Amino acid sequence: MSDILLAGREPASAPAASLDxxxxxxxxxxxxxxxxxxxxxxxxxxxxxxxxxxxxxxxFFRKQPLTHAQHVAFAGQFGRPTLGHPVYGYVDGHPQVYSVARNRFSSRHTGDQLLRPWTGWHTDVTAAVNPPAASILRGVVIPPYGGDTQWTNLEAAYEALSPTLRDFVDALRGIHQFVPPEGQGATEEFLRKNRARPLVSEHPLVRVHPATGRRSLYVSPLFLQRITGLSPRESRQLLDLLFEHVVLPEFTVRFRWEKDSIAFWDNNATAHLAPRDIYRLDFDRQLYRVTLKGEVPVGVDGRPSTAIEGEPLDAYE
Structure with missing residues (x-):
């Protein structure tokens, strides 16, 4: 058992509960x-x-057999749920819920993907000027093996950089947008959906957490395309270094899903990796996600992120 209080804040009139x-x-x-x-x-x-x-x-929580409505209600105790996904939609009848199915990427891209150690790692929807503050993922149909999800701590990754490199990246900003993975082309469906709701934003490479004030290396390999103000080669070399750094095993955790498990993560300070091994298996896998409205990121210099295309993500009410 561990007693936890709100980090950096005074407790409310009653002390925080004791958690197992x-x-x-x-x-x-x-x-x-x-x-x-x-x-x-x-x-x-x-x-x-x-x-x-x-x-x-x-x-993580185990043995939580929630309905879609209960999932949304649980999320609502920690913030304001958004539309399921700003580009790819939501579950019919439950606009705050996004389906994370085994075959959800089958019609988005074509061609062979260039795989690197950081391929697929991402922070949710950083193409938006105010990415979700948190995501809550619920497992419903889980394969008997395979399908694990991984997360990495971007605050710990930032702290592990040399002081000289931290000072350098503190001042940098980068462009985030939805694009096909390296080596792959976009399907017409992907292009149509992204034309309907284009999202492109410039974020600081180092973000100050809105609640704790801690700094994190705000790099999302799937969405961060280039660093503002650097030449293409400089940008690519630095991004490769940072992407490789943030996915080092010492910063990560791997979660073995079970039916009715729930993962609740701070999208301000983490990136995560969806599994690829499930595509080699014949088992179904179905999860559902709810995201909470986030704030516009702010860098070390106090400058907020800026939208290049698209509107901020709003709560769905």
Whole structure:
């Protein structure tokens, strides 16, 4: 058991609840046991879960058989749910819920992908000027093996850089947008959906967390295309270095899904990797995601991100 208080904040009138919190690695990831997420949580428990999230970046729950409505209600205790996905839509009848199915990428891209150690790693929807603050993913149909998801701690990755490199990247900004993976072309469906809701934004490479004030290396390999103000080669070399750095195993946690498991992560300070091994297996895999409205990122210099194309993500109410 571990008593957690809101990081950097005074407790409310009642102290934060005690959680059965079980950390999984030295940098990231903890399981929380003993809660029923199908019912509203007491304010002190909400505060404790939020604090655990800020400390461990991603928290996991087991044996939580939620409906779509209960999933949205649980998320709403920590913020304002957004539309399921700003480009790819939502589950019919549940506009805050996005389907994460095994075959969801089958019609988006064509051709052979160039695979690198960081391929597929991303922070959710950083093409938007205000990416989601958090994501909550629920497992419904889980294969008997395979299909693990990984997360990395971008705050720990930033701290592990040399002081000289930290000073350099503190001042840089980069362009984020939806594009096909390297080596692949876009299908007409992908082009049509991105034309309908184009999202391109410039974010700082180092973000100051809106709640804790901690700095993170705000690089999302799937979406971050180039660094502003650098030549193409300089940008590519530096991005490759940073992408390789943030996915080092010591910053990561790997989660073995079970039916009715839930992963809740701080999208301000993490990147994650969806599994590729499921495409070699014949098992179905179906998860559902709810995201919470986020703030516009702010860099070390106090400058906010800027939208190049597209509107901010709003809560769906």
């Amino acid at each position: 919190l079980r950390p999984l690695t030295g940098h990231i990831g903890a399981e929380i046991h003993g809660l029923d997420l199908s019912r509203p949580l007491p304010p002190s428990t909400v505060a404790a879960v939020q604090a655990a999230l800020w400390q461990w970046k991603v928290v």
